[in-house]
Amino acid sequence: MFRFIKRTTALFFVFGLLIFVLINLKVFIEAKSYMYADVDSIPGSYTALVLGASVYSSGRPSIILADRLDKAIELYEHNKIKRFLVSGDHSTATYDEVNNMKYYLLQRGIPDSVIFTDYAGFDTYNSIARAKDIFQVDSLIIVTQKFHLRRAIYIAKNKGLYVNGYIADKQGYTGMPYLYFRESFANIKAFFEVLFGVNPYYGGDKIPIKGSSRLSAD
Numbered sequence: 001m002f003r004f005i006k007r008t009t010a011l012f013f014v015f016g017l018l019i020f021v022l023i024n025l026k027v028f029i030e031a032k033s034y035m036y037a038d039v040d041s042i043p044g045s046y047t048a049l050v051l052g053a054s055v056y057s058s059g060r061p062s063i064i065l066a067d068r069l070d071k072a073i074e075l076y077e078h079n080k081i082k083r084f085l086v087s088g089d090h091s092t093a094t095y096d097e098v099n100n101m102k103y104y105l106l107q108r109g110i111p112d113s114v115i116f117t118d119y120a121g122f123d124t125y126n127s128i129a130r131a132k133d134i135f136q137v138d139s140l141i142i143v144t145q146k147f148h149l150r151r152a153i154y155i156a157k158n159k160g161l162y163v164n165g166y167i168a169d170k171q172g173y174t175g176m177p178y179l180y181f182r183e184s185f186a187n188i189k190a191f192f193e194v195l196f197g198v199n200p201y202y203g204g205d206k207i208p209i210k211g212s213s214r215l216s217a218d
Helices: 002-034 063-077 097-107 124-133 146-158 176-195
Strands: 047-051 083-087 115-118 139-144 162-167
Touching: 002 146, 002 162, 002 176, 047 063, 047 124, 063 083, 063 097, 063 139, 063 162, 083 097, 083 124, 097 115, 115 124, 124 146, 124 176, 139 146, 146 162, 146 176
Parallel strands: 047 083, 047 139, 083 115, 139 162
Antiparallel strands: none
16 A cells, blocks of 8 residues: 555656646747847837836835836837836735836836836736736737746737737846746746636726826826
8 A cells, every 4th residue: 555655646746747847848938939138129019018026115126127127118219119017016005016117117208108007917917917908908018037028928928919028137136046946836827827717816997008097097
């Protein structure tokens, strides 16, 4: 009996590991042709979706987030996009990624009229699902670091969006091995969210990206 249990456990482990590897490979393969590092070569889209990341208590974006915002500005300055959709976590009064992202863009001369804000982008899946369902985006460039971009593109493609990704890496970042390790598990979560068509945490009224940005204000 003990030998049977041991053998069965080993088989489950091998099967689980195989599924883990295959899902990550699927995400990698589906996304790799849609990732760009050169602003001149990336196809244009109406909207840049800038995915949130941590901000300091002062409101200053973390290095990773600032690089995402700078790369989105680069797209705008090269006429590759017409609108920004900044999406992140503002689940409490004391933590606000989104308004600080918007403020960063405003401080660099981006007009308020082209910045849309999504305060319920609690994770990558929610940001993309809400971009489609709430902001009625059908074509977008996702701006984030390479380690994160594959998953975001995979989700967007499987949500029926026309998508390309702009790599936001402007420098090396601390903790990259951990970020890639964590991302491999996040890919599994994204696979099943897509598979089962999970709804975003929050719905709400439509705020068309081609309408007025004031409708998205906090």
